[in-house]
Amino acid sequence: MWRLDGLGKPFLKEFLSNWIVLAVALLFAFPVFFWKITDYVSEEEIVEDAIGNATVNVGTIANPAHSSATAEALTINTQSGHSHGNNLAEPQSHSCGRLEPRNEARLFYGALQSPKTDSMMTLCEAVILTAPEAVAQEARGATV
């Protein structure tokens, strides 16, 4: 733009170039605004700054404010669930579903009680435990 201005182009052409650049930029950004910005955060990444070198597929976090509890819960899970360490380390390939906050608790208990999760927790379906809950789970002897 500076170059165009330096060349002394007519102002109308400068104006039109600006307008078109803005419109095209908006067009490019349309997919991001409409499809990529979500209410939930699906963390499929390494959480190593929270829990050291463990590689965990965290699943769906409905409320990002719980992320600090996530770190504690995952720490407890990886420390206590030694027999399931492999399961926790293998990333799940299917995509996480969307969780509404009120369904969190239901899905969590469902995941714990359903037969297929009696020996492992599919992290995509499970909800992040808070630390006290995780300790209580351990005390009750539930498999995590």
Place this chain on the structure above:
Amino acid sequence: MAANAKTDRAAPVNDATYIIFIVLMSTGGFFAYLSCNSNEVVRSDGTWVDMPKEPTWKTEIIWLWYTFLTYPFVVLLFPMFFASNFFYTYQFNGINQAHFNTRTRALNNLLYWLCQIGGAFAFGYAIDSTHFRRSVKAKLAWIVLLVLTMAVWGGGLAWQLRVPDRQNNQSPHLPTMDWKSPGYRQAMVLYMAYGFYDAVWQSCVYW
């Protein structure tokens, strides 16, 4: 602006203007020293601020690369980043400098940046509101940007078609308007709208 209020020609600003700028900038820098360190800040609800580890330039580049790999759609936002500063040249050189005398330019700039402040405040509060979900706010933000782009720049087109243009000449001597000239009010409103629009666009991009 006050220092140049008597200059109703398109003349270079006087020395006092530059001195005032230097003094203002130094004062601003001094006030920056008075602000609190981040690790000592306590929010109104009593929580402390988490200080992240200070990154080195190497980690910054590595994380930038990592961001591209994990979130490739960020590249789609690059045209918005580019566009957010693209129109400065046109607005400052093509409108303000070309068509107005010194004191009117000063007034235009003042109003432009005041509207930017207002726009940033308004958009900031709107985008942080908890009445809507984040996805809804994103869609609304895009629609607002679209409407503003069409409205503000549509008005700009109307104005640009009315004023004299230059033809491949770096410094044409176009007739300059004063703030007392007829037709200044439309230009003033347009320029303020440009300022507001810039703030909204930039806030949206940073969000």
